[in-house]
Amino acid sequence: MANIQYYDVILKPVITEKSMADMAFKKYTFLVHTEANKSQIREAVEKMFAGTKVAKVNTMNSEGKKCRKRNTVGRTAATKKAIVQLTKDSKEIEVFEGL
Numbered sequence: 001m002a003n004i005q006y007y008d009v010i011l012k013p014v015i016t017e018k019s020m021a022d023m024a025f026k027k028y029t030f031l032v033h034t035e036a037n038k039s040q041i042r043e044a045v046e047k048m049f050a051g052t053k054v055a056k057v058n059t060m061n062s063e064g065k066k067c068r069k070r071n072t073v074g075r076t077a078a079t080k081k082a083i084v085q086l087t088k089d090s091k092e093i094e095v096f097e098g099l
Contacts, residue, residue, distance in 0.1 A: 006043050008033060054090075
């Protein structure tokens, strides 16, 4: 397992209709480092966004898709997505406030 710092774990937020609807229930979706585990994701969210307490973390891996350009066959990069559920008394994440 790689030595990942907390600021390297979260890559970017995922903005879709479903993830925007889940924000009403304090669920936030992020693209995360592919080798990060749930405890590292929990720690990263609590350190990067002050006043947040994580109740639950769900993760899902997606393989890269096959792509072909002329005679060369390859794959796109694999990704990992995390859905973070905050506790009821936790502060909301300000990154998503203006969306």
